[in-house]
Amino acid sequence: MAQNRARTALLLVLLAVLGWTNDLAAQADEFGCTDVWACNFNPTATEDDGSCDYQSCIGCTNQYACNYDPGAIYNDGSCEYLSCVGCTVVEACNYDPDALIPNLASCEFTSCVGCTDFTACTFDPEATLSDPTLCIYPLPDYDCEGNLTGCGGCEPVFITDLPAVEVGCVGDLPLEPVGEVLAATGCTDDPLDVKTFVVDATSDYTLNVGTTADGIGPDGAIRVFGLTALGLANSDYFVESYPLLVSRYANGLAVVTGQVENTMNPSLKWNVHLVLEDPLMGDEWLAQDPSHGFVTAFGCSVDTASTVTYRLNAEHSYLIGTGGLDGSYLQLSHMPFNESKRFQLGAGGNSVNCNYGFGGWFAWSGRVLDEVVSGMTGDLVIDLGEDVLNEVPCGQEATVHFHHALNPDCGLFTEVPQLFVRADVTAPVWSNANCASEVALCFDAELGEAELPEPCDFEFADECSEEVLTELTESVVSGDPDGQPDAPFVIQRTYTGTDCSGNAANFVQTLTFDGSACPEAPASPVTKPSVSKIQPRPGARSGAVESDGASTPLMASLWPNPTRTASVVDINASPGETVTVRVFDLAGQEVDAYVVAGGANFRTERITLSTAHLTSGCYLIQASTAGKRETLRWVVQH
Secondary structure, eight states: OHHHHHHHHHHHHHHHHHHHHHHHHHHOOOOOOOOOTSOOOEEEEEESOOOOSSSTTOOOTTTSTTTTTTOSEESSSSOOOOTTTEEEOTTSTTTTTTOEEOGGOOOOOOOEEEEEOOSSTTTTTOOOEEEEOOOOOTTTBOOOOBBOOOOOTTTTOOSSOOOOEEEESSGEEEOOOOOOOOEEEEEOOOEEOEEEEEEEEEEEEEEEEEEEOSSSOOOSSETTTTTTTTOOSSSSSEEEEEEEOOOOOTTEEEEEEEEESSSSTEEEEEEEEOOOOOOOOHHHHHHHTOOOOOOOTTOOOOTTTTTTTEOOOOOTTEEEEEEETTTEEEEEEETTTSSSSEEEEEEEESSSSSEEEEEEEEEEEEEEEEEEEEEEEEEEEEEEEOOOEOOOOTTTTTTEEEEEEEEETTTTTEEEEEEEEOOOOOOEEEEOOTTTTTTEEEEEETEEEEOOOOOOOEEEEETTOOOEEEEEEEEESSSSSSTOTSOOEEEEEEEEEEOSSSSSEEEEEEEEEEEEEEEOOOSSSSOOOOOOOOOOOOOOOOEEOSSSSSSSEEEEEEESSSSSSSSEEEEEEEETTOEEEEETTTTTEEEEEEEOOOSOEEEEHHHHHEOOOSSSEEEEEEEEEESSSEEEEEEEEO
């Protein structure tokens, strides 16, 4: 056992000695450059192997020098400061992307200036700075070589005469196209299709200005995606040359007009002509189909109850080229075809920001720079200014019929508005037949003056059945009714009715007092009839009412008095006695007469006195028999 332990201890000592010896051997194997001044000094090397390098780390150590070497440790005096000096202005013709030290004085901006519009005859493909004054364009209907393009004078021409039409009443203004309208090409007389839409200006309409809606990326009021890929535009984005105009009318049409230009090449312009129809509030439209939805920008919400949705009308919606796009056109149609999305007008409606705006998606097809084109994606994206209500005064109502035609071979478009305007020249007509033009007055001793009748009711008939504004003026023609009420005088009342077009009509009523006193009332009191009252019926003559007893007065009652239309007078006729009833005006002229014949018994005859044929004023009713006469004063006030 002891021997084994001794052997084990000896073995461990030998192993330890061998391990130490190996460590020494490993340390002795670390070769490298041990010179701290060398470029490749190895701080872990234990044995220099002669590899020290003193050249590779020598260079320019000045970081501001053109040849600065970030790996150099020792400066060898080679730093230079000229080779990296240059123009650092990106827009300059000699911009040097490798220049490190700016030399703005060396920048020049003339050698690369030229016409950058590819539609111009003088287009310079190498020009990087645009000078529009260097762009020369062909004359209309000619190419750059002066050759006639074949579309000279080929604009659509309307054959049908389209004069302004005047009507009297609002109801006569047409809201649908009237008759056939013909148009043809101006150069070949080939017939063209004519389309017509009508805007309703019979009531107030709303206007808004529209400008490009800015979102998180490139934007334009009109975006036609795909034109750039086809090589037909410098950009797919078009911004307004001046604010667009959005007009919304009472018949539901919204019309967008104006001009837009390319963001990269302003000479490429479109005249905008969009017509939208079938307005529906957002809530109503969403409720129609579960597939319906709104398009909004990230983080924006839409108040569907106040947002109006529209459908784009393909018959009337175009982009018509002008400037560099002269002779081009695009016809626009609603997208998507299933109408699960619509044009949106309201807060967040333009779909790129949360502003009050208008936007929607359209497809396009047509002819651009002599190429037949089409695309599925384009849109209107505009912010709207505040609503401006354009009030249409009564009497100035109108409808406007816009007739347009397109020559698709030449991209030429003509639109002619035809006005249907209201021109009411007929004044209202006085229609109160119960208002007398001449009224005779008498002096009432109890009142101490001549009593004036109440003014007549205003009754004017307007040919358009519209409200008539009325006015009553009263003037003294002669005499002094206030200062000398018992002396003769003449008063004139003028009843004026004016329609909303300003046409006025007058009815003049003359009140004349010649100084005559009103007749005295009968000595016996005038009592109401003992029988039930009968509602007066103008024009009726008489009706009999039996009575059980005799009555002393010939005229038992007169009611109503004064009156406008008719009065009832009860005449008492004794047996075998005839009562004659006469009505006189103050001039003593008999204007009406009745005869009540007595019967076998005492009876009361009721007579209805009509005023239909009488003028306003005082009248005397006289009832008489062979031995008796009574008189009552009767006042007619129309």
